[in-house]
Amino acid sequence: MPEGHSVHRIARQFDRNYVGRAVRASSPQGRFVEGASVIDERTVMSVRAVGKQMFLEFEGDVWLRVHLGMYGAWDFAGEILVDPTIASANGRMGQTNQRGTDLEGEPILDDAGENSLTSIGAPRRARVHVRMSEQTTGLADEGDQWPPPVVGQVRLRLMTEVTCADLRGPTACELQDPEQVQATIGKLGPDPLVDDVAEGEERFTRVVRRKPTAIGLLLMDQAVVSGIGNVYRAEMLFRARQNPHTPGRDVPEDVVRGLWRDWVKLLRTGVETGQMMTMDDLSDEDYRKAMASRDDRHWVYHRAGLPCRVCGTTIVVEEAAGRKLYWCPNCQKG
DNA sequence: ACGGCATGTCCAA
DNA sequence: TGGACCTGCCGTG
Numbered sequence: 001m002p003e004g005h006s007v008h009r010i011a012r013q014f015d016r017n018y019v020g021r022a023v024r025a026s027s028p029q030g031r032f033v034e035g036a037s038v039i040d041e042r043t044v045m046s047v048r049a050v051g052k053q054m055f056l057e058f059e060g061d062v063w064l065r066v067h068l069g070m071y072g073a074w075d076f077a078g079e080i081l082v083d084p085t086i087a088s089a090n091g092r093m094g095q096t097n098q099r100g101t102d103l104e105g106e107p108i109l110d111d112a113g114e115n116s117l118t119s120i121g122a123p124r125r126a127r128v129h130v131r132m133s134e135q136t137t138g139l140a141d142e143g144d145q146w147p148p149p150v151v152g153q154v155r156l157r158l159m160t161e162v163t164c165a166d167l168r169g170p171t172a173c174e175l176q177d178p179e180q181v182q183a184t185i186g187k188l189g190p191d192p193l194v195d196d197v198a199e200g201e202e203r204f205t206r207v208v209r210r211k212p213t214a215i216g217l218l219l220m221d222q223a224v225v226s227g228i229g230n231v232y233r234a235e236m237l238f239r240a241r242q243n244p245h246t247p248g249r250d251v252p253e254d255v256v257r258g259l260w261r262d263w264v265k266l267l268r269t270g271v272e273t274g275q276m277m278t279m280d281d282l283s284d285e286d287y288r289k290a291m292a293s294r295d296d297r298h299w300v301y302h303r304a305g306l307p308c309r310v311c312g313t314t315i316v317v318e319e320a321a322g323r324k325l326y327w328c329p330n331c332q333k334g
Numbered sequence: 335a336c337g338g339c340a341t342g343t344c345c346a347a
Numbered sequence: 348t349g350g351a352c353c354t355g356c357c358g359t360g
Binding site: 002003006052067070071072172220229230232233276301322323324 | 340344
């Protein structure tokens with residue numbers, strides 16, 4: 001489910017709640033028993049997110065690599081030090097997000113554990129249960145049981161004294177040594193939140209401008225640029241008014257650089273808000289709508305058959321490497 | 335209850 | 348290029 005922004009947000013939660021602590025690791029589902037036994041009782045040393053992958057470092061040079069794929073998710077439960085920007089995007093809070101308050105606001109559950117919210121400046125510990133995948137959405141309370149009951153197929157459970165993280169449905173969950181981690185990361189294109197953005201722009205531009213492959217495919221290629229998925233792909237191409245079929249080497253250099261800079265901006269916004277808000281410069285009214293409903297959040301994604309928001313032309317959808325690609329044939333002629 | 339679909343990736347033919 | 352894999356949700360009956 002997640003594109004790059006979600007993975008960075010999840011990494012943040014591990015940074016706040018796991019780094020420096022020893023974990024109890026288990027595989028309730030049974031498909032990662034051996035790996036879990038290796039990291040059981042080890043201390044988490046650090047966490048890294050690159051593109052759509054997350055790496056948790058345990059003492060003794062053991063790394064856990066997790067790729068959520070399309071369906072994977074982490075569920076956090078217990079006493080969680082909630083990142084302010086994460087809490088504010090928590091679906092549990094309903095549609096309380098307001099323009100300009102996402103960064104500093106920190107609505108959390110009150111001490112009674114009810115759904116009423118408080119908004120204060122500093123991070124605080126809260127008794128919560130949140131799912132972190134594409135959206136950060138609140139889950140129904142299963143009561144105050146500790147440890148939380150295992151629900152569904154949990155590949156890996158990581159528990160500290162106070163926090164529980166359940167991993168389900170990942171496409172990859174494996175242990176790596178430091179060299180393997182380096183090799184994995186080495187194959188990935190630049191990530192604006194990992195690499196120097198100026199260097200990233202050069203790398204991205206150089207690679208794209210050399211390829212005969214359609215730009216619509218290159219944006220999804222994790223070796224070219226990290227973290228972009230199907231939603232951001234479609235939206236970025238529209239924002240650039242760029243035809244998805246143009247070979248990379250034929251896309252004007254300033255457009256290629258513009259795509260990179262747009263990704264830098266969108267990724268930052270996505271990590272801050274937890275939402276793929278790809279329409280900016282909206283009226284307050286439209287902004288509220290966009291934050292409230294996923295259907296009002298995008299220029300072209302998921303809008304096949306609907307009129308283009310700019311020119312009214314019918315948005316088309318086609319298959320591109322097995323994924324749906326949405327675009328406006330009038331606006332994106334370039 | 336059931337089927338289709340999804341913000342992803344890999345592999346075999 | 349098509350299928351396999353991982354799981355949950357949402358629409359349709």
